[in-house]
Amino acid sequence: MKKAIASGNFLRSKLFWAIVAELLILLVGFILRPDFLSIQLRTLSDGTTVLFGTPVDILNRASEITIIAMGMTLVIALGGTDISVGALVAVSGAIALKFLRWDVLVYNTPGDYTVQPFYLVILLPLLACTLMGLFNGALIGKLKIQPIIATLILMVGGRGIAQIVTDGKQFTTQYTPFKFIGNGSILGLPLPIIITLVVVLGVMLFVRRTSFGMFVESVGINPNASRVSGLKSGTIILIAYVLTGFLSGISGLIYASRISSNDSNNAGLGYEMDAILAVVIGGTSMTGGKFSLTGTVVGSLIIRTITTLVLYFGVVSEAIMAFKALIIAVVIVLQSEPVRNAISRRRDRIRTQMGGEARA
Template sequence: MSGLARRMTSSKLFSSLLALFVILLFNVFLNPGFLSITIVNGHLFGQLIDILNRSVPVMILAIGMTLVIATGGTDLSCGALLALAGAVSISLIRGSSTILNADTAMPFPAVIVITLAVTGLCGLWNGFLVAKLGIQPIVATLIFMTAGRGMAQLITGARNLTTNYAPYSVIGQGWLLLLPVPIFIAAGVFLIVWYFARRTAFGLFVEAVGVNPSAARYSGINSGLVIMIVYTVSGLCAGVSGLIYASGIMCADANNAGLNYELDAILATVLGGTSMTGGRFYLGGSVIGALIIMALTKSIYAFDVAPESALVVKAFVVVIVVLIQSPFFKARLASSRVRRGPGEIKNSGAGEAS
C-alpha cells in the first residue's frame, strides 16, 4: 500500500489533479451550489458540466499541442487554425448564398472532411518547415498564427459569417446521453490520440526525438516523419476544435475565434506535466490542465473579480501551480520524504488504506 501511495504522489498526474481538486474545493466553499447537478429535459446541468463542456476547445488543442511539445516544438498556429476551420466550414455550408438560411450548399460530411483536410494540411506545412527546412518551431508556426486568421478573413469576406443549418449546431450545442456533444468529441479525440501514441510505438518515437533527435536518428527513427505527423495531428485537432467553437455560436469569427487559445493550450500541456524541452508527455495531464484553466476562469468570474483583474488572478494561480511542479520543489519534496524515513510513509499509506 505504501508503494501505491508513493507511486500515486510521485506520478506526474498527481500534482495537476491536486491543483484541479484545490480549485474545485475553493469553489465549493464559496459557492454552495457549485457541485449540484440537475436533470432538465434529459440534460445534465450544473457548474461542473459547464466547466467540462467549455474547456473542450482548449482541451482538444492541448492534446495536439502535447505531442508537438514532446518533440521539443511548439505550435503557435493552432488558435488561428481553429478560426480558419470555422470560416471554412461555414462558408462551405453557405456556398454562394448571401442570405442566412437553414440549408447547406454541400453534403455535411464533405464539409467536415474538407475543413479537417484544410487544417491538417496547414499542420503538415508547419511540420514540413520544422522537419525538412529546419526552421525553429516558434517561427515556423508563427506564419500560420498570423496568416491563418488572414486566410479566414479572406474566406469570410471579413464579415462574421453565420448559419442556421441545424445539423451543424449539433457539434457544439447538441446533447447525447445527458451530456453535451463536445464532451464526447473531446473524449473521442483523446482516445484516438492516446491509442495512437501509447498502443503503437509512435509515442516512444516522439519521446526519443524530443529527448535526443540525433540519437533517435541513429536508432533508425525517421525523425522528420515523426515531426511532420505531430504537427499534422495538431492541425487536425485545431480543425475539430474550430468546428466545435464555430458551431457553438453558429458563426465564423475570423478575428476573435480561439484568440490566444494556443497559449492556453501550451499552458494546459505544461500544467499537465509535459516539459517544454520535449521528451516525456502526458496526454491525460494536458486534459486536466485544460480543466484547471477553465475551472480557474469560471471561479474568477464567479467571485465577481473585475474582468480587468481576472488575468492577474489567473496568472497568480498559474505561477503557483508551475512552481509546485518545478524541479526545485520536486527535489525539496523528495528530500523531505527521505528525511521522514520509510516508516512514516508506511503509516500514511496504511492510513489511506483504512
C-alpha cells in the same frame, strides 16, 4: 517496499500535483458557493434531458483546448511548439460557414439550411487545417526551421486566410445539424464532451498501441541517437504537426458551432498559449522527452476551472486575465521541482520517524 518507492515517485510527479491543484481549485469554489459542484438533470423545452451544473460546464468548455492540447503534447514532447493553432481554429470556422452560406447574395438570411452538402461543411475545414499542419510539419520536420518561427507564419497568416475565405464578413447560421456539434447532447452529455472523449482515447490508443509514442519520446530526448538507431525523426515530427492541425480543425468546428458563426478575429484567440500551458501543467517538459496525455487533460481542466471560477464569482471582466495568471502562477510554483522535492522529503522524514518509533 517496492510500492513505497512507486508511490514516492508519484508524489514527486507533476501529474500528482496537477491533480492536487485541480482539486484545491474546485474546493475553493465549493467553499465559496456550495452549489459550485452540483450536477442536475434538466429537461429542456424540446423534451431532451441534459446534464447541468458547473462541473459539466467545465468539461464542456474545456473541449476546444483539450482537443488541441492532445496534438500539442506530442509537438512539445518532440521539443517543438505550435503557435498557429488558434489561427487554425479561425480558419476552420470560416470555411465551415462559407460552405453553409455559399452565395450570400442569394441566401442572404441565416436559417436552417446549408448550401453545400453537410459532409463537405465538416470535411473541408478539417482537410484545410490538416494541410496547414502539413505545411508546419514540412517546414519543421523536413527543412529544420525552428518551430516557433515556422508556426508563426500561419499564426499571422491563418487569420488572414480566414478573412479572405469569408471576404472579411461574419456569417451566421441556424442550420440545426451544424449547431448540434457545439450545443447538442447525447444521453444527457453535451456533444463536445463526447467528441473530446473520442479524440483523447483515439490519440492515446494511437500513441501507446503503436510505437509512435516511444518514437516521439526517443526523438524528443535524444535526436542524434534516435537517428543513428534508424528513426526518421523528420517524418515523426511531420506527423505530430499534421495531427495538431487536424485537431485544431475539430476544435474550430466546435467553436463555430457554439457561436453559430465565424469570427476571424476572435475565434481561438489565445488558444496556443492555453494549449501549451495545459501540456506543461500536465507534466510534459518544454525541452521535450517523456510526455503524459492524461496530464495534459488534467492541465486543460485546470485552466478551464480557473476561468469558470473567475467568471462564476463575477470578477470584473477587466481583471479576469490577471486573476487567471495569478492562479496559474500558484499552480506552477507548486509543481516546480524544488517545491515538489521539499514536500516529498518532508513526508519521507515524517514516515521514517514514524517507522523508527514503531520499531522502538
